[in-house]
Amino acid sequence: MTEPAATPVHIFEVSTLYGAATLAAALDAGQFGPRGTARRILLVSNNAATPEAATRLDTMNGFCGLAERFDEVVDWNEAIRPHHPSTWTPRRDESPLWERLLRDTWRLGTGPVELIVESVHVSPAKALATVFSGSAVHIYADGLMSYGPTRERLPQWIACRIRRLLHLDLVPGLRPLLLTEYGVESEIVPSDAFVKVLGELGEAAAGEPELARAAAARPTAVLLGQYLAALNILTAEEEEELHARMLRGAVAAGHESVLFKPHPTAPARYSQVLEKAAAQAGVRLHVLDAPVLAEAVYERCRPALVVGCFSTALLTAATYYGTGLARVGTGTLLEGLTPYQNSNRVPVTIVDRAVPDLDSGEAYAPPTPRQAEELGALVRTVGYCMQSKLYPMLRDEAAAWLAEHLDETTEHYFKRRRLTALDLPGGSTSVRVKLLRTSPSARWAARRIRTAQRRLRPTP
Numbered sequence: 001m002t003e004p005a006a007t008p009v010h011i012f013e014v015s016t017l018y019g020a021a022t023l024a025a026a027l028d029a030g031q032f033g034p035r036g037t038a039r040r041i042l043l044v045s046n047n048a049a050t051p052e053a054a055t056r057l058d059t060m061n062g063f064c065g066l067a068e069r070f071d072e073v074v075d076w077n078e079a080i081r082p083h084h085p086s087t088w089t090p091r092r093d094e095s096p097l098w099e100r101l102l103r104d105t106w107r108l109g110t111g112p113v114e115l116i117v118e119s120v121h122v123s124p125a126k127a128l129a130t131v132f133s134g135s136a137v138h139i140y141a142d143g144l145m146s147y148g149p150t151r152e153r154l155p156q157w158i159a160c161r162i163r164r165l166l167h168l169d170l171v172p173g174l175r176p177l178l179l180t181e182y183g184v185e186s187e188i189v190p191s192d193a194f195v196k197v198l199g200e201l202g203e204a205a206a207g208e209p210e211l212a213r214a215a216a217a218r219p220t221a222v223l224l225g226q227y228l229a230a231l232n233i234l235t236a237e238e239e240e241e242l243h244a245r246m247l248r249g250a251v252a253a254g255h256e257s258v259l260f261k262p263h264p265t266a267p268a269r270y271s272q273v274l275e276k277a278a279a280q281a282g283v284r285l286h287v288l289d290a291p292v293l294a295e296a297v298y299e300r301c302r303p304a305l306v307v308g309c310f311s312t313a314l315l316t317a318a319t320y321y322g323t324g325l326a327r328v329g330t331g332t333l334l335e336g337l338t339p340y341q342n343s344n345r346v347p348v349t350i351v352d353r354a355v356p357d358l359d360s361g362e363a364y365a366p367p368t369p370r371q372a373e374e375l376g377a378l379v380r381t382v383g384y385c386m387q388s389k390l391y392p393m394l395r396d397e398a399a400a401w402l403a404e405h406l407d408e409t410t411e412h413y414f415k416r417r418r419l420t421a422l423d424l425p426g427g428s429t430s431v432r433v434k435l436l437r438t439s440p441s442a443r444w445a446a447r448r449i450r451t452a453q454r455r456l457r458p459t460p
Helices: 017-028 063-067 076-080 092-105 125-131 191-205 209-216 236-252 268-281 294-301 312-321 330-336 345-354 369-386 392-405 416-421 431-438 440-456
Strands: 009-014 039-044 072-075 113-117 136-141 162-168 185-189 221-224 257-261 284-287 305-308 324-327
Touching (some): 009 017, 017 039, 017 063, 017 162, 017 185, 185 191, 221 312, 236 257, 236 305, 268 284, 345 369
Parallel strands (some): 039 072, 221 305, 305 324
């Protein structure tokens, strides 16, 4: 007599409400099969620097409705305490011990486990892939970074287990570059399913007093804050000025009621600076600090314009709500992002190329198929320049694109030094540069000279 097959288990790791909404939409669309074919565990991780002081995901408006799609909810922070989710990954030789522990704690039995995780390069996704070392892995990407290159080479023991990349169709017609070097196929989470989930979140947030007050003010423009100072992309003062530019541009465009949605971890002074600017401009400003998604704001307020830098919520507004868009500050960021392979570069590039500048007064229009194709060629070229060793197959295409399209309107997407190092059109062609690129001895001598020059430089 044969024993019954063990029940398969799907573990869905999530750290944001937006990510949970993406997973809920994928489940509703049947992308993980009918309910009941596998036990579904929603593994919630709080990745904030100080989790105890951050808003818990399971307390946010709409989470309970999303959680109903799963069989149970488990707290990852509690499971690995006292380790921090963002910094802890067990050694591979410890994975059998950890797997036995978690199978026992979560009552997983002996059945097969599949992991559905965010970026597998970092924990907690990397930790889960290490613990359940024999499990298939599905990646879901809920933002613009999915269109960019993989940030670093994956170990083969993880790369060979990735089955697919699930992503939102934020820029219709644009295909993700992420993980393509491993032959991973991308799969779109259907837009109608995602819009339905966003509608649920909007209804759940309707009872939030602060959002209700904001909706009553009938804001026609929404400004999105990102707290770029925390990522060392801008200084706090530069980011304050960025927000002020958003406000001044919205006022110049004729908006008299404006809502600002700051990043949840942004300092209170950001709002204070903006309130002062609004008072000087003579417009109504509502600062929304409530723990709700920007999409809930779109759902309840229905603004005519959304202004941001390179937030994913910027494209969500246009793709799923048909809202007008405008950008501010992308040129400054493209110039200041370091190193060149910074993973924010592709999101900034996409917004800079596809969304009109606020000061231009131009109206946003979704990209046509031809425009999406042209944008894809630019993104692949930038992606190759960012991670040339991971994408050697893109070199010829990148060289051809640069030879044909590099001019004063596109040169800010690239760095001359980077193009020179990769021997691409637009780079320096001097004899000295060629010698440094081709001769190890010349590079060694140049390094010695630079070191000597630094030592001889007078101390201020």
